Amino acid sequence: MNRTVRNFIDQAILTDKQSVVVGTGKSGLAAARLLHAVGAQVRVVDRNEDVNEDILGELKGKVTLIKGEHRKEHFADADIVVFSPGVPVKKLASVLDGIPASKLVSELEFASWFIEAPVLAVTGSNGKTTTVSMIAAILEQAERRIFTGGNIGVPLCEYLLDMEPAEIIVLEVSSFQLQNCRLFKPHVALFLNFAANHLDYHEDMDEYLDAKLALFSQMTGEDTALMHESLREMLENRPFTNAHVEWFGANETFEAPNLLGTHNRANIEAAWQAVKRFGVTEEQAGETIRNFKPLPHRIxxxxxxxxxxxxxxxxxxxxxxxxxxxxxxxxxxxxxxxxxxxxxxxxxxxxxxxxxxxxxxxxxxxxxxxxxxxxxxxxxxxxxxxxxxxxxxxxxxxxxxxxxxxxxxxxxxxxxxxxxxxxxxxxxxxxxxx
CATH class of the missing domain: 3.90.190.20 (Mur ligase, C-terminal domain)
Structure with missing residues (x-):
């Protein structure tokens, strides 16, 4: 448990506040654990009638689980509503009516309130997991103490409760997570590419892009936004961030016998541009990239x-x-x-x-x-x-x-x-x- 979490507990910032967590996936349950740890009253709601209370694990008997169709009374008294990734907030508009937008947050946003280490975050329509895994491998090769998670692996809330503090937090972030972020602020953020995706979830491409750009909205001139060249025409004249913006593309700087295709060359360059902001040398990066192998199910x-x-x-x-x-x-x-x-x-x-x-x-x-x-x-x-x-x-x-x-x-x-x-x-x- 990190110092900021402990501070929330000591100052009773969320003590006895009513929280509602939407969804019983691993991110939702991690948020419920963190809310309970800082003293909030926790109500977990899930549309799935078949969800069993055993899914709550150590929280069973300590939080309230409500199954079935969401109703307005499930949310009316909420001081904070935390959404699992993939829960479409717009489709809950009728039951959330009257609750200020400031009280509606994603698990990623909620967890970010407690982060102490600098964040390196990666988004894009394709290639996120490969790039994040490469970044993590390079930083580990450089003997940096890191946490890797977010949209892959361990939810950020779980890291805050269960893991040793990291020097650098490396996150894969999806549009689902970002759509309900307002204060989340990485130190270095990557936007790999943008293409039609998740249009079964997002209303249209504009909404999808707005969700992605939320990653950069709180960054300042001390932070770095790394954007793929393919995004330049769409974003260069758009005021989406106050960060220092740099553009990258495919590059042959490093030997990478196991990573095929121009898109992977761009992912390699993105990873290098990100890690060098944290003091990694070209030699350290090169050794890791040379030996890096594609993840399962990715070419x-x-x-x-x-x-x-x-x-x-x-x-x-x-x-x-x-x-x-x-x-x-x-x-x-x-x-x-x-x-x-x-x-x-x-x-x-x-x-x-x-x-x-x-x-x-x-x-x-x-x-x-x-x-x-x-x-x-x-x-x-x-x-x-x-x-x-x-x-x-x-x-x-x-x-x-x-x-x-x-x-x-x-x-x-x-x-x-x-x-x-x-x-x-x-x-x-x-x-x-x-």
């Missing part, structure tokens, strides 16, 4: 069979991410796509893959969205399952082809998450006979 080579390379990029849940994956190879690509549609310009995507992709194997959902545009530029097939799609593309393939899983969709039509989808792809590939 991950699975096997080479019959002269065909099988690559798992299940994390490519947008068209832009899928396009970056396609252009990572100088071999003919047979692309596997399908799932729950999240938005984007399929016509532009189809034109951009012309010549690089020789066939597309669709599976599961979104066929009616993807097939009409894609079939104008390459052969397109559809199968109910990923397994059948892999086998069909294998039968069609020639030596030197790449069979690439880059679905450009979320996984929730047939899988619980993108990792489960990627692991299923690996299972199918492993079962193919030599």
């Amino acid at each position: 991950e080579p699975v096997a080479e069979k019959f002269g065909v390379l099988y690559v798992n990029d299940s994390k490519a849940t947008t068209l832009d991410a899928a396009l970056a994956a396609v252009h990572s190879f100088d071999r003919p690509v047979r692309l596997l796509m399908g799932g729950v549609w999240k938005g984007g310009d399929v016509d532009a995507f189809a034109k951009a893959i012309k010549g690089a992709v020789v066939s597309v194997g669709l599976f599961g959902g979104s066929r009616e969205i993807l097939e009409p545009a894609l079939e104008e530029h390459c052969a397109v097939f559809w199968d109910e399952t990923l397994e059948d799609a892999v086998k069909r593309q294998t039968n069609l393939s020639d030596i030197n082809d790449v069979i690439l899983l880059a679905p450009a969709t979320s996984s929730f039509d047939q899988y619980n998450n993108m990792a489960e989808r990627g692991n299923d792809f690996k299972r199918v590939v492993e079962g193919l006979h030599e």
Whole structure:
């Protein structure tokens, strides 16, 4: 427990204040733990009728759990409402009516009130986890004491309660987390890229961009905002931050044999520009980057069979991410796509893959969205399952082809998450006979 948390307790800042936590995911429960630790009365609400009180763990019997449809009386007496990531506040407008916006915060925002160490935060539509993991590896190589979490791994509230204080806090931050942030202030913040994503959650692209830019709104001239060159035209004349702004792009500064594609070259440059603000040398960064390997489900080579390379990029849940994956190879690509549609310009995507992709194997959902545009530029097939799609593309393939899983969709039509989808792809590939 850090000093600021202890100060909140000693000064009774939140003692007996009524808090409401929306959602029983790991971030919501971590926020409930922190609220309870600082003396607040905690009410946890979740629409899921099947949630069991056992999910509260050590908080069982100490906080109130309300299941089922949210009602106005669940929030009317709240001094603070903390949202788990992914809870769409606008859809709760009717039950939150009359509660000042200042009382509505994300778990990330709430946790940030207690942070003492400088924050290095990374956002973007694609590549966040790879870049954050690379930054963390470089800083650890440089023997800096860090905490890595946020949208990946450990929630920030949990760090504050359970872990040793860090010198640097490295966070992956999503638009879901940022949409209810007003005071969160990183010392260094990265914006990797921006493309259609989460339009099943955000009202439109403008709302999605506004959420991303909230990351930079409280930064000052002593802080650094690192922005990818692709954002310059959109943001250069927009007053979105008071931070010192610098622009970066793909760079060949470092040897990186395990990271394919121009997009990863940009991620490497972003990581370097960020860590050097914390005293890391080029030599320290170079050694780590040279040995850094892609994370699971992110342009991950699975096997080479019959002269065909099988690559798992299940994390490519947008068209832009899928396009970056396609252009990572100088071999003919047979692309596997399908799932729950999240938005984007399929016509532009189809034109951009012309010549690089020789066939597309669709599976599961979104066929009616993807097939009409894609079939104008390459052969397109559809199968109910990923397994059948892999086998069909294998039968069609020639030596030197790449069979690439880059679905450009979320996984929730047939899988619980993108990792489960990627692991299923690996299972199918492993079962193919030599």
